[in-house]
Amino acid sequence: MRVHVDSSKCQGHNRCYALAPELFDVDEYGNAFELNDGVVPVELEAKARLAANNCPEFAIIIED
Amino acid sequence: MTTVYGPVTDWATDFDHGDPEYNKNIHQIWETLKASGCPIAHTERYGGTWLPLTHEMVHEIAYDTDHFTSRNVVVGQLKPSQVEGAIPAPIGGAPPITSDPPFHAGARRLLLPAFSPKKIDPLRSKMEKMCNDLIDKMGDREHVDAALEYSQHIPVLIIAEMLGLPLEDADKFRGWVNLVLGNIGDERNEDRMAQFMEFDAYLHKHIADHVENPRDDLISFLLDSEMDGHKLLPEHVQGTVLLILIAGIDTTWSGIGSSLWHLATNAVDRRRLVENPEMIPQAVEEFLRAYAPVTMARLVREDVEFHGVQMKEEDWVLLPFPAANRDEAQFENADTVDIDREENRHAAFGLGIHRCIGSNLARLELNVAVETFLKRFPDFELNGSEEVTWSTGQVRGPRTLPFRVLSRS
Numbered sequence A: 001m002r003v004h005v006d007s008s009k010c011q012g013h014n015r016c017y018a019l020a021p022e023l024f025d026v027d028e029y030g031n032a033f034e035l036n037d038g039v040v041p042v043e044l045e046a047k048a049r050l051a052a053n054n055c056p057e058f059a060i061i062i063e064d
Numbered sequence B: 001m002t003t004v005y006g007p008v009t010d011w012a013t014d015f016d017h018g019d020p021e022y023n024k025n026i027h028q029i030w031e032t033l034k035a036s037g038c039p040i041a042h043t044e045r046y047g048g049t050w051l052p053l054t055h056e057m058v059h060e061i062a063y064d065t066d067h068f069t070s071r072n073v074v075v076g077q078l079k080p081s082q083v084e085g086a087i088p089a090p091i092g093g094a095p096p097i098t099s100d101p102p103f104h105a106g107a108r109r110l111l112l113p114a115f116s117p118k119k120i121d122p123l124r125s126k127m128e129k130m131c132n133d134l135i136d137k138m139g140d141r142e143h144v145d146a147a148l149e150y151s152q153h154i155p156v157l158i159i160a161e162m163l164g165l166p167l168e169d170a171d172k173f174r175g176w177v178n179l180v181l182g183n184i185g186d187e188r189n190e191d192r193m194a195q196f197m198e199f200d201a202y203l204h205k206h207i208a209d210h211v212e213n214p215r216d217d218l219i220s221f222l223l224d225s226e227m228d229g230h231k232l233l234p235e236h237v238q239g240t241v242l243l244i245l246i247a248g249i250d251t252t253w254s255g256i257g258s259s260l261w262h263l264a265t266n267a268v269d270r271r272r273l274v275e276n277p278e279m280i281p282q283a284v285e286e287f288l289r290a291y292a293p294v295t296m297a298r299l300v301r302e303d304v305e306f307h308g309v310q311m312k313e314e315d316w317v318l319l320p321f322p323a324a325n326r327d328e329a330q331f332e333n334a335d336t337v338d339i340d341r342e343e344n345r346h347a348a349f350g351l352g353i354h355r356c357i358g359s360n361l362a363r364l365e366l367n368v369a370v371e372t373f374l375k376r377f378p379d380f381e382l383n384g385s386e387e388v389t390w391s392t393g394q395v396r397g398p399r400t401l402p403f404r405v406l407s408r409s
């Protein structure tokens, strides 16, 4: 699985960073980006989905 | 108290979000409006106002800054074109909330770093102390007011300190917040205008003092900031100071108050959070969804058809994020407050380019306030003999919370 933050949609609600700091970080403007090129280890797949399903702007894309 | 238009008799055709009944019975009123077959309600009040009630429509309007301007985000009797001396678009009176693209992005960008998670998280211990001090002050009384003695103080003290305004003026700030957000529709009232002038003079004085004596706070930061290679205009600095002061107080106070109201009236949730404090962050998100404090507004830029209705230039459009958060099409069992809800894409902090700049700060305040209250008062309930009162206007939350403390620690 891979995750990607669509920076044109992300408005910096920081839900992803709060729920899955192993997978996402935020810059000083609060905008999120994926860590490790977006590669999601198997044990973090549920967290990745949780983050994506909590993003108010529908900005997180998951590729299985 | 009613609005200048008098009490509402028919919510379906003549709603008024400024009528005290609105915030008190908000969920039934939305049901009535939706059941009348009209997902986008209309009233002639305030010179024509629309109220869309689905997540889809709220999302669409928030994103469509071409047709819907943020020139003024609080519905009133007067439209910006009728207000003498109003600061014109794209800056507006309180940038960036009253700004539209392209000006908006720059005005917002300069504020963001001060409110990023990494700047805000270190404030936690200060907030914990503040919450504990407020509870200490209650002594060992059985009857306390969790709104008047607790929730209303937390955001004011934090924001005044961040801006660099005297903490002793907290009562004044709350008065001015109520002036801007609470007494809607009565703009021609002379007493109200006099209070606005006093507020304006107060901000002016403190900003001038920061020009003379710069310090390490947000006002000095704004005075020092540049946009496109120029210092900010004085009206921009003052508008932003006003915005941060107003936006951070009533809203967070309401969020803390609604969360505590829920816990006072739901013994099971209260007990679960006392026993499992690690569940608090998820519960707070659910309280933000179900009791979202903030409804914003937009003005129609020019005549437009929207989902089958004809909107006219300068009509108001309310942007009820709280109703979007209760839309069944977006949230399963939307009307059930469920602290186990894991997937929660709520819009309490807005959608699109105006996403709340203070959301990281507000979330931390909410979490610390709920955590500390439950730690010190593991059991409490509403004191049934006194009434809970709710705010009026676009920010919704309890203004009094008479509680009976059942246990302390």
Ligand code: HEM
Pocket: B062, B070, B073, B096, B097, B098, B108, B155, B243, B244, B247, B248, B249, B251, B252, B255, B292, B293, B294, B296, B297, B321, B348, B349, B350, B351, B353, B354, B355, B356, B357, B358, B359, B361, B362
């Ligand atoms: C629970 C508390 C809060 C809630 C529910 C809330 C809600 C909102 C909402 C819905 C918006 C979007 C406005 C729009 O679309 O027109 C907004 C904007 C804003 N909020 Fe908050 N807010 C809260 C606390 C705070 C705090 C503590 C601050 C402190 C600085 C703050 C500062 C702002 C600012 C500056 C904007 C304007 C952003 C822009 O226009 O780009 N808010 N807030």
Ligand code: SF4
Pocket: A005, A009, A010, A011, A012, A013, A014, A015, A016, A017, A030, A031, A032, A054, A055, A056, A057, A058, A059, A060
């Ligand atoms: S939750 Fe969505 S909008 Fe918020 S920071 Fe993450 S990607 Fe951006």
